[in-house]
Amino acid sequence: MPRDPSQWLPEIFGPRIRCDTCEGLFRPTLTEEKLPEGGFRRFFVCPKCDKFYGVIRVTARGEEIVAMIQRTKFSDRVRLQLLREQLSREITDDRERRE
Numbered sequence: 001m002p003r004d005p006s007q008w009l010p011e012i013f014g015p016r017i018r019c020d021t022c023e024g025l026f027r028p029t030l031t032e033e034k035l036p037e038g039g040f041r042r043f044f045v046c047p048k049c050d051k052f053y054g055v056i057r058v059t060a061r062g063e064e065i066v067a068m069i070q071r072t073k074f075s076d077r078v079r080l081q082l083l084r085e086q087l088s089r090e091i092t093d094d095r096e097r098r099e
């Protein structure tokens with residue numbers, strides 16, 4: 001799994017992972033959920049035992065930056081780089097969260 005939390009934004013889970021609880025192998029499907037304070041979080045659950053796996057949390061400001069990135073042309077590398085740097089400060093790693 002990628003070390004940089006910003007790489008958890010796209011649904012890039014290729015490899016399958018093994019569930020801590022039931023040891024089932026599965027390919028995670030990320031779910032996005034709005035947070036009451038603004039922003040969103042992404043997580044996945046084990047399809048066999050429903051164990052919750054937190055992935056990332058993005059602040060309300062981070063959500064705005066994501067929208068700006070989506071509107072920026074791929075060729076505008078300088079701006080994209082700047083936005084990605086700003087975004088990285090609005091993302092927290094949520095992988096320790098187990099519900």
Ligand SMILES: [Zn+2]
Pocket residue numbers: 019020021022023024046047048049050051
């Ligand atoms: Zn499981």
